[in-house]
Amino acid sequence: MKITVIGCGYLGATHAACMAELGYDVLGVEVDDRKRELLAAGQVPIYEPGLEELLAKHVASGKLRFTDSMEEAAAFAELHFVCVGTPQLPGSMGADVSYVEAAVTSLAPHLTRPAYVVGKSTVPVGTAARMSALLAEVAPVGAEAELVWNPEFLREGFAVKDTLEPDRIVLGVASERSEKVLRDFYAPILATGTPLVVTDYATAELVKVSANAFLATKISFINAVSEVCEASGADVVDLADAIGHDARIGRRFLNAGIGFGGGCLPKDIRAFVHRAGELGVEDAMTFLRQVDDINQRQRQRVAQVATAMVGGSVSRARIGVWGAAFKPDSDDVRDSPALDIAGRLHLRGATVTVYDPKANGTARDRFPTLEYADSAVEAARDADLVLHLTEWPEFRSVDIAEVSAAVRRKQILDGRNLLDLPAWREAGWTARGLGRR
Numbered sequence: 001m002k003i004t005v006i007g008c009g010y011l012g013a014t015h016a017a018c019m020a021e022l023g024y025d026v027l028g029v030e031v032d033d034r035k036r037e038l039l040a041a042g043q044v045p046i047y048e049p050g051l052e053e054l055l056a057k058h059v060a061s062g063k064l065r066f067t068d069s070m071e072e073a074a075a076f077a078e079l080h081f082v083c084v085g086t087p088q089l090p091g092s093m094g095a096d097v098s099y100v101e102a103a104v105t106s107l108a109p110h111l112t113r114p115a116y117v118v119g120k121s122t123v124p125v126g127t128a129a130r131m132s133a134l135l136a137e138v139a140p141v142g143a144e145a146e147l148v149w150n151p152e153f154l155r156e157g158f159a160v161k162d163t164l165e166p167d168r169i170v171l172g173v174a175s176e177r178s179e180k181v182l183r184d185f186y187a188p189i190l191a192t193g194t195p196l197v198v199t200d201y202a203t204a205e206l207v208k209v210s211a212n213a214f215l216a217t218k219i220s221f222i223n224a225v226s227e228v229c230e231a232s233g234a235d236v237v238d239l240a241d242a243i244g245h246d247a248r249i250g251r252r253f254l255n256a257g258i259g260f261g262g263g264c265l266p267k268d269i270r271a272f273v274h275r276a277g278e279l280g281v282e283d284a285m286t287f288l289r290q291v292d293d294i295n296q297r298q299r300q301r302v303a304q305v306a307t308a309m310v311g312g313s314v315s316r317a318r319i320g321v322w323g324a325a326f327k328p329d330s331d332d333v334r335d336s337p338a339l340d341i342a343g344r345l346h347l348r349g350a351t352v353t354v355y356d357p358k359a360n361g362t363a364r365d366r367f368p369t370l371e372y373a374d375s376a377v378e379a380a381r382d383a384d385l386v387l388h389l390t391e392w393p394e395f396r397s398v399d400i401a402e403v404s405a406a407v408r409r410k411q412i413l414d415g416r417n418l419l420d421l422p423a424w425r426e427a428g429w430t431a432r433g434l435g436r437r
């Protein structure tokens with residue numbers, strides 16, 4: 001079977017390479033020339049563990065090719081996956097679905113034989129129904145061009161594994177025929193026992209944003225509690241361990257710290273609230289505004305604590321920042337809390353030196369005025385304060401003695417609550433976490 005993958009960013013490049021790994025012939029459609037050329041040469045423009053190997057393997061085997069031509073895409077396959085971005089609209093909380101619309105309207109005129117267009121992008125509820133009508137209207141084959149909504153749940157850092165071994169597959173379908181096509185397509189994954197939920201368009205769209213909203217709520221919940229811990233002398237890590245033993249609650253996503261970021265969670269919860277408003281049920285979702293506010297407050301809180309630690313003003317302070325990516329095992333700095341905090345402190349006059357094992361390049365593109373170092377120790381050189389902001393494992397295993405010899409003042413703030421604070425204190429450091437003793 002042949003497929004196309006339209007939009008080859010984080011989601012699309014991973015989907016394309018993984019589907020080639022499953023044995024399909026894949027044509028990736030990407031409008032960004034630089035990205036497409038890199039991908040066609042077997043190189044991944046992003047850092048995602050295991051992706052480059054997989055992509056290179058299938059570019060070499062010929063199972064994976066890239067183009068910018070929708071005409072070629074329509075001629076190549078009958079199954080087309082739409083993986084384009086849905087960023088936050090400027091000046092609005094809503095999602096920009098114009099890329100999805102553009103993908104559908106540029107593919108559809110070339111669909112002269114029955115085809116299935118499968119949306120994987122995260123979209124506001126109601127988008128699929130609209131795209132389905134648009135597709136049937138524009139495609140020469142009419143209603144024989146069918147839409148399916150198949151939201152994607154992959155996590156950056158685990159994208160390859162999550163694509164090949166997902167927790168579940170969700171299909172929003174309008175006909176038994178399209179359900180069968182997608183069941184057959186995902187048969188190698190379903191054969192391993194992966195749960196499948198087949199539902200309507202609206203539910204499939206809402207599953208994705210609800211999952212993200214729930215995860216965001218869990219993070220903001222523990223961050224709100226961490227403020228109370230801090231005010232009362234309690235320890236949020238012990239607390240999270242204790243409540244996490246309750247199977248109804250679970251320990252995951254209960255790590256208090258600088259909060260969530262990235263290209264998905266923040267914009268997805270905002271778009272959810274916005275869409276609820278359009279549907280006249282905003283009140284039901286107002287709690288998500290607070291989830292977002294708590295998350296933003298964490299960044300402010302860290303900047304405040306950092307300022308206090310360097311004596312009340314950051315101007316003339318040197319701050320070493322460990323981490324720029326929004327999470328480890330990624331170079332994605334979209335709405336990264338780490339980079340946001342680094343930027344805030346820099347804007348207030350601090351000299352900020354950032355080190356991230358993989359994201360120095362993407363961070364420099366976004367924040368060229370920060371300084372960048374090639375190692376954790378170099379970022380800490382002459383610093384008055386070190387901030388641990390992205391939880392890369394290497395920061396937990398740095399040689400404390402070596403860092404001690406590099407800094408001007410032995411002060412560290414653990415924005416991820418993962419460092420061994422007693423070990424740092426033993427080495428003479430003032431070491432703080434968030435909501436920790």
Ligand code: NAD
Binds near residue numbers: 009083123
């Ligand atoms: P991205 O910006 O990395 O990738 C989107 C790609 O689509 C870009 O390379 C862009 O050039 C390309 N594109 C845009 N319009 C196009 C068109 N008409 N034809 C061909 N290519 C086009 O975004 P992403 O992170 O991959 O996210 C894509 C979607 O997947 C979003 O809706 C996102 O919310 C969702 N999603 C992302 C993740 C993730 O971890 N990144 C996980 C699940 C879902």
